[in-house]
Ligand SMILES: [Mg+2]
């Protein structure tokens with residue numbers, strides 16, 4: 001006989017002064033599981049007991065500027081009510097509830113046996129490092145500057161320039177949907193050839209995360225064909241396709257390449273304080289459960305910024321020890337230039353990907369020089385040197401710091 | 415040669431006083447299409463011109479209570495940048511942008527040629543009415559009171575009771591995921607038999623919208639098997655599965671039954687005024703484009719309420735004339751009892767589904783009496799009678815009004 005297991009979900013709720021929060025929490029626990037309880041005949045209650053949710057915790061935490069009371073409600077939902085997939089989980093614990101007043105989902109905790117029925121990352125941080133033969137340092141990724149309307153040959157040449165700069169990975173832009181000019185498998189094969197050409201010069205192989213798109217009815221077979229065509233990684237817009245697409249890709253043994261989860265549309269869910277779902281749930285917990293090896297999210301320092309505490313919670317959700325799920329690698333993104341590397345390193349250390357688009361391509365020496373500037377910055381922080389020190393021996397980093405600044409040494413507040 | 419076509423997307427943006435809104439809008443139009451424009455060589459500009467977005471409209475509309483300026487920005491995106499699917503559309507027009515400051519997506523308008531590449535509703539209002547042989551009145555639906563843990567036979571008996579009350583459709587609860595006790599096809603066959611048994615007594619056939627769940631890799635084949643097993647409709651949690659699952663079901667000729675779109679999780683997207691996506695986009699425009707025949711959303715009158723103006727915009731998006739997309743039928747839901755029928759009828763007239771769970775099952779005479787009370791209320795409003803008048807000849811409606819009230823006649827403000 002197995003012991004009952006529960007998914008614990010925590011909500012931040014706002015309500016009128018004097019709200020009976022325990023009653024509210026009980027209403028959720030019963031309403032979202034067996035529906036109603038008091039109406040049930042006694043004999044039926046015995047059979048339904050194992051399906052019944054219960055209140056695990058209720059904390060009144062304060063009052064907001066508008067005089068509304070705030071409470072944290074933690075509900076325990078029996079795992080036997082769910083199938084092990086994110087649509088079941090999210091529909092059950094925040095489907096109807098999301099529309100029922102001022103309520104925000106702020107944490108989901110799966111018990112180990114239930115978590116083990118999800119794939120989690122197929123490669124994780126360790127597997128990715130093995131593929132790249134890159135240890136004891138942050139990894140480096142660059143993003144195609146522009147993709148719409150470019151043909152395969154031009155993109156492969158762009159890839160080659162980026163790979164020459166010594167980046168570990170190159171990713172497609174997430175808005176790459178129309179493949180008329182550069183069909184998916186052709187593009188993958190061409191970029192792989194470019195990776196090998198660069199490797200002959202640099203000794204380093206560069207992964208290419210191609211944007212996996214198309215109808216969900218075809219996307220799994222397309223992913224397998226991509227692998228056959230030489231794909232070394234795949235990019236997925238998880239939130240517009242649904243977490244279940246990620247999960248089934250992660251479960252597919254033939255899709256034996258790392259999967260990179262793009263955060264597109266996440267900002268439609270997380271920024272409000274009263275509604276929606278916390279960023280670390282959307283981009284951390286659920287991405288890892290469903291099988292992202294690599295998780296992108298807005299950094300605290302760039303052009304599309306997220307509050308620092310929240311970025312740390314996302315990274316924690318992706319990487320904290322877990323008995324059944326591998327660790328996914330965090331990628332704080334958007335508007336990153338070499339001068340920001342010390343902040344990123346202070347926050348996350350080695351287990352992250354430093355990711356840049358304009359910060360690579362906008363380098364006055366070109367994309368390859370841009371990559372080398374980042375690698376110089378990474379080598380500096382790993383070896384306990386400042387970027388100024390690195391600039392004494394690297395022209396590329398000096399140029400980058402002159403152009404974009406060196407805030408960690410010039411005292412600009414971050 | 416075809417004329418360039420554009421998807422028009424409108425955003426509500428908040429910004430500091432003095433924000434240059436035209437510059438902001440231009441940044442979106444260029445940034446989300448070709449990436450950057452000024453850096454491009456002249457020859458390249460010629461080739462890229464057709465991919466370039468442009469600003470269609472900028473309106474500064476006021477200042478919010480915190481002193482932030484508000485503006486409506488309308489951007490025209492060339493349709494050639496997209497494939498005809500919602501992941502492409504949403505990722506492109508609100509993927510990265512959703513994370514970039516205080517911005518909310520409030521409208522999407524597709525040009526006819528592009529819209530025609532989407533399925534839209536397969537049956538729509540007219541097709542559904544033909545299936546039900548029900549014209550010139552609102553339709554009536556009831557919801558299984560509770561489903562988790564019940565076996566096939568019990569559910570079929572519940573279905574029979576609901577069908578006896580003369581409802582047009584019965585829907586599963588959206589949280590029905592674990593099918594151990596009542597497997598999908600068995601449940602469908604049993605409920606169909608119950609529908610036929612009830613039809614022998616009432617002369618009326620009742621559709622059953624079974625909750626379609628499971629891995630996306632199997633869900634399409636499961637839907638086809640459901641149809642073979644006698645399914646008369648399907649319910650889908652569109653937002654947790656992704657709009658593309660709905661679209662591919664709607665496009666599948668073998669899934670020749672109406673599809674009902676559940677709004678679960680929509681409240682994670684629409685309630686904030688600064689962020690997210692408007693309810694009429696999430697539950698109206700996109701549901702219809704992707705192929706929902708039947709669209710559920712919170713009514714303005716029940717337990718899970720939405721602001722009335724917003725509910726009317728959802729209904730409008732589902733039903734307004736469109737050259738290429740059939741009309742979907744609106745279903746204002748949650749906490750509906752017979753006394754609210756006059757409000758629903760005033761708002762939407764005949765082309766809606768009146769939908770109730772507790773308002774059917776909670777009737778003191780049982781679920782069948784609950785259905786008859788609703789049918790009496792519907793007959794009354796269609797014939798220009800009050801509910802009090804109906805109660806003179808229907809004991810069931812009188813009992814319902816006594817229990818839940820008759821606010822449209824007792825002057826309760828709605
Ligand atoms: Mg991008």
Ligand SMILES: [Mg+2]
Pocket residue numbers: 096587588589
């Ligand atoms: Mg429900």
